[in-house]
Amino acid sequence: MRQARVRVVGYLSIDTLQVEGTVSQRVPGGAALYAALGARLAGGDVSVEACVGDDYPPQWLPALDALGIDVSRVQQRTGLTRRATLRHHGDGRRTSSHFRDALWWERTRELAPVTAHDLSHTDIVVACPMPIDTLSTLMARAADAGVPVVADTSEAFVSGDPQWMMKLIGRLAIFAPSREETRQLLPKHDDDAAATCLAGRGVHILQKRGAQGAMAIAAHAVQGACIPAPPAAVVDPTGAGDATVGALATHWSTNRDFLAAARAALAIGALATTGTGPAGLGLVIDSPTQLP
Numbered sequence: 001m002r003q004a005r006v007r008v009v010g011y012l013s014i015d016t017l018q019v020e021g022t023v024s025q026r027v028p029g030g031a032a033l034y035a036a037l038g039a040r041l042a043g044g045d046v047s048v049e050a051c052v053g054d055d056y057p058p059q060w061l062p063a064l065d066a067l068g069i070d071v072s073r074v075q076q077r078t079g080l081t082r083r084a085t086l087r088h089h090g091d092g093r094r095t096s097s098h099f100r101d102a103l104w105w106e107r108t109r110e111l112a113p114v115t116a117h118d119l120s121h122t123d124i125v126v127a128c129p130m131p132i133d134t135l136s137t138l139m140a141r142a143a144d145a146g147v148p149v150v151a152d153t154s155e156a157f158v159s160g161d162p163q164w165m166m167k168l169i170g171r172l173a174i175f176a177p178s179r180e181e182t183r184q185l186l187p188k189h190d191d192d193a194a195a196t197c198l199a200g201r202g203v204h205i206l207q208k209r210g211a212q213g214a215m216a217i218a219a220h221a222v223q224g225a226c227i228p229a230p231p232a233a234v235v236d237p238t239g240a241g242d243a244t245v246g247a248l249a250t251h252w253s254t255n256r257d258f259l260a261a262a263r264a265a266l267a268i269g270a271l272a273t274t275g276t277g278p279a280g281l282g283l284v285i286d287s288p289t290q291l292p
Contacts, residue, residue, distance in 0.1 A: 010128025038243030
């Protein structure tokens with residue numbers, strides 16, 4: 001069977017991670033990174049489309065290339081790479097101070113991914129969290145090329161214009177929001193009802209629920225399946241949801257069995273939690289920088 005050709009479009013970042021009781025570390029990050037690694041572990045032939053600043057550590061892209069992920073579409077632009085600060089607390093909470101940082105939003109605009117002008121030799125697109133206007137352009141180009149899109153989003157982008165996001169959802173093959181994001185989109189619904197309502201728009205829904213796993217509901221279905229999180233020795237949960245989305249796109253593109261693809265994808269997402277940053281997914285940087 002031929003490998004699914006997966007185009008991951010989104011952001012790469014320089015992450016500062018702090019997990020309860022550990023020293024902060026600087027590691028490769030960004031949803032596009034984790035989605036690409038998840039798609040690769042699911043057996044995809046993966047390429048990444050993203051933009052980085054001129055401060056992006058020079059060894060990080062070659063490390064992805066060495067794993068067989070095509071980084072030839074990653075562009076370098078003048079200025080800083082997007083930086084994210086993620087803190088995982090012992091009670092399961094995650095705080096992300098960068099969403100309140102004006103520089104983060106400025107770099108988000110300046111480093112918006114090139115939106116897939118050429119989708120030949122592509123079976124499926126993974127649209128990582130991005131501004132909704134950028135997502136809309138990407139979806140239009142994918143539709144012109146006849147390529148299905150699997151999209152994730154983030155609370156930072158949904159909050160800006162939830163109604164615009166709702167208009168786009170029915171044009172996706174798969175939508176994979178967190179339950180926090182579905183609460184923003186459909187504030188009057190509980191989590192199960194929100195997932196069912198979104199599936200009613202003709203899109204497969206994977207509602208990510210963190211340590212509780214996910215709700216998977218096929219397009220137009222009236223009942224979904226609660227998939228528990230696979231057991232894992234959790235070290236750092238960063239990127240688990242993004243890796244799940246990349247793996248989901250690959251598995252679904254291969255067999256079109258949504259529920260089976262969702263279960264297989266959660267197993268790969270669980271691997272992301274077993275190392276610091278992307279190490280659990282196979283991207284090991286020899287000397288991650290420790291920060292005070």
